Amino acid sequence: MRSIPWLLLLFLSLLGSTECGISSQWDQCGCRWEEWEAWGECDSECNGERKRSRRVWLYTNMPGCVFEFNTCATNDMGWDYSNCNAFCHNGGTSNSISCSCVTGFYGACCGLQVNCGNPGSITNGILNGGTFTYGSTVTYTCQTGYLLVDGSSSRKCELNAIWSGTKPRCAYYNSCSSGPCKNGGICTNIPDDYQCTCSNGWSGKNCDVDIQPPVMTNCSSDKYITTSKLTDLVEWQIPTFTDPHDFRIDVTANYLTNEFTFPWGDFNVSYSAVKPSNGLITDCLFGISLRPKPCDPMSVPANGALICNNWKTDYGQFCTFFCKESYTVPRGIIIDDFYVCGASGRGRLQIQFPIVQSTTGYNIGPTYSNCSDNRREMQEFYIEKLSQSDFSYFCEKFQEECIPENVSVQC
């Protein structure tokens, strides 16, 4: 019997092959396996699969032993598979099927590294660091005379392939070198600019605006003067005005000299200093109040009423009195007299008021029976009497106040 070894190539496709295993004709047809071929290429850089094939020999040429692989075995028996390249790059861990990468690496085989790219250089400064992968840090520094602003001096490449922070800028930080602050101002550098802290009396960006008003010393305070004369000489100190910046100062005053003979009353003295170079003004203003010397208060007479002006009492007091019904004054006292303190026009006059004595059936001058009931009559009588007296000017001068309501009645 002639044995003819027939080499049967295996099918490329395993599809449709439902049964597996050695065929029942194996022995009958004289089937023998060939050695496995060498393994094929791994189909992937990592976690791949490779395969190898084998052939089968058919030794017997018997009827029914068709010259086909399937005569000996199902197609799958011709193939063998195994995993290959079961590893990952960059320290990743393989489970033979896929990789789990170390942080910062990605890709099926962890062959790719997260990279943020070059974050860019800056003007007037330098970028330090040449590695732009995940976890790398770059820093920025500015040239002398520049300050890092508007961003981060240090940036880190993050997992999302974006640099942390923002790109900074080198701002000019030496503007004070040109000495922009005048008049003793102190210069402070700020980014792209400077700031002046001005000395007293100067303002403006460069301390060149004179905001110094005239400086005043020895401005008198208000003066309150009492005098026994109708007019009196009042003196005061002349204020001085100076300018620390030595500009001219013009002073005007409403009195020509530092003394004046004032009558009773209220007066204002003013000195006004203006600095023409900047128009600023400083005023010295004070008041002078001249009043007659006050008198001791008069006592209310027993059994009588004391009636006086209740207006402008600091300029003068004019008092008279009423007796109560069935009372009168001692001999020698003239009941019509005014008792005057102050502006008499003929000197000062003050008389201790007499005690009014009881009499019977003897009455002289105006009387009252009930202090509160007769109050109005006494006030009206007083105004009438004052207006016809030597002191009528006091009513004329203060016309609006010379009214019965403004007359004081004390019993």
Ligand SMILES: *[C@@H]1O[C@H](CO)[C@@H](O)[C@H](O)[C@H]1NC(C)=O
């Ligand atoms: C202010 O007045 C005092 C006392 O009269 C005097 O000594 C001083 O020199 C005056 N100051 C100025 C600036 O005139």
Ligand SMILES: *[C@@H]1O[C@H](CO)[C@@H](O)[C@H](O)[C@H]1NC(C)=O
């Ligand atoms: C004095 O000046 C004050 C304000 O400072 C004013 O109210 C007053 O009326 C003035 N007096 C006189 C008498 O001019």
Ligand SMILES: *[C@@H]1O[C@H](CO)[C@@H](O)[C@H](O)[C@H]1NC(C)=O
């Ligand atoms: C004065 O009159 C009032 C009521 O008008 C009265 O209450 C008072 O008692 C009288 N005074 C005298 C001292 O009569």
Ligand SMILES: *[C@@H]1O[C@H](CO)[C@@H](O)[C@H](O)[C@H]1NC(C)=O
């Ligand atoms: C009295 O005179 C003063 C001003 O000196 C005035 O204010 C006052 O209203 C007067 N009194 C009466 C009761 O009219």
